[in-house]
Every structure is written in structure tokens, then in C-alpha cells.
Amino acid sequence: MSNETYNKSENITILEVLDRILDKGVVISGDIVISCADIDLIYLGLKVLLTSVETMESFKLARFNEPT
């Protein structure tokens, strides 16, 4: 997040980043390898460790209420 970020906790930031970059935005293909005659998209499918929203709850309380 940019300098205007309200909450700068690294753990929360990485969770929020992963939540967005893994399956949102422009998705040209899923977790497959496509190699057609005219397109060579190599989606490497990195082994990213996903953390569920439940885990995010463990960061709650005081940290969530930091002064702005």
C-alpha cells in the first residue's frame, strides 16, 4: 500500500496483498499451462502459502484500532 496507508502492519499487508494479487484483477488464465500455436502463456503456479481470513482474525483488537 502507498504512503497513505492507515495500517502498516507487515503481516496484515502481506495478507491483503495476497488476497488481491492471486485471484483478482486481470486474469488471463488459471493455474494451467497453455501453449497454443499463437500464444505461449506460462503460468508457473508458484506455491504460495495462502492464509485464510480466519488467520487474519488473530491480528485483531489493538492493532486494528491504531490511531489514524
Next chain:
Amino acid sequence: MEIAAEIYVYCIIDDNTLDRNFTLEGIGGGEVFILPLNYLGVIAGDFRVKKENDPNYIKECAMQHEKIIESLMEKYTVLPVKFHTVFKDKISAINAFQKHYSDFEDNIKKLRNKIEYSLKVLWNLKEIQKDIDLNSLYGKSIIDGNSESKNYLKLKFRKYKQRESLKESAKTRADDISKYFDSFIADKKLHILQTDNLFLSAVYLIDKKDINSFKEAFDNLKKDMGGKYDFLLTGPWPPYNFITLKR
């Protein structure tokens, strides 16, 4: 022997030339450049590094991916591309993106000068459950009798009713929270009760000129409801949640 560079794509921007002052390094230290796509541009970089099993490397890549997109967001309208989208070469990348060109144009138009904020709200589940009128939930059982199987069904029914009641309560509270932002947001997406504790997970699309109004509204919300709930507000983010492609 040096590995031939593949092409890693970061995002699409609303310009087909890249500001000369933009000098960020790409993932793996490669150069970041623009591939013109009619009036738009595909932001890409040379890509050689492949340490797929190293979690630290993956984390570093994820943050670098986001950093590049956010740097561009300050000057351009951006459409972020999914993490780790890699092509064999520049021509393959251009061919793949050209097919969706009109979609990209539509999205750029819809999202021009807009960013998103994420708001997660947690409640104290035990307190909420106390407030739910248990008598109204369990007062009249639809299952008579007291056998083992009937008791099992009663328990299942009870859990179902409790969940429905929580959902209803979460929805009402989510609507109350959204009222703080509704007058100036461009769009929103609300997810109710993703977990028992996380009763609202919302993303709001906001014009850059309304960022201060949004922050002010959030401060008011915290002042009014901070004693009841825990809030997590993050942003500004590129508008990931509001991109729609016809597939």
C-alpha cells in the same frame, strides 16, 4: 549458460508510453518496460529467476509485484494483472492481451482515477449471541420426541437457525456501517459473515478526489462504533475488486 528471459506482466495502464522518470526494478532485478497496445500499455519486465519453492522469494516477488503497480497508480489508471503471469516472449504477451482490448478500454473508462479501500469489521461473537433471542429460535421445535436421531436433527436445526439469525444481524449492521460511505463512493462489494467473527468484509471504489471524505467518514464510524466492533481499514489499493472481464 544464461537462461533466456521470459516476459512477466504487471498491469495495464491508460497510456502507451511510460514516463521516463519511472525507474523501478522488476522482479528478479530486471528492467520494467511498456509494450504499447493501441492507446493503452502493458507494463512488463524481463523475468529469469525461478526459485518457486522458496517462501521468502515468493513473498519478495509478491511485494515487488504490488509495489510496481502502486507506483504506477500514482500517475496512471491501472488494471493490475494476476500475480506471476508470464509469457514466452513479447509477441505472445501482446497477442494474449490484444484479444481483450475492448474489455480493457471499458474497465479503464469505468475505473479512471479510482482506487479501492478495504474495510473488515469484527464483532464479539459471544456478546452478539447473547443478544439473539434464543426463545424465539428454539421456542417451538418442529421436531417432537426425544430419540437419539430426533435429538440429532433438533441440534442441526438449532445450528441452522442460529446461523440464519447471525446472518440477519450481520446484514443489518453492515447496512448501518455502509451508510457512512454511501453518499460519495462509486461502487462497493460487501461480503457478510465470511467467518463467525468477521461479520463484514467490504471493498469500496472511490474517486481519488474523495479520499479525504472517505477517511473522515471512517473516523466518524470509529468514533460512533469503535466500542462495539474492531475495524481494519487498508488502502488505497489499485481497484482489483472492480475489474470485470467478459471471458
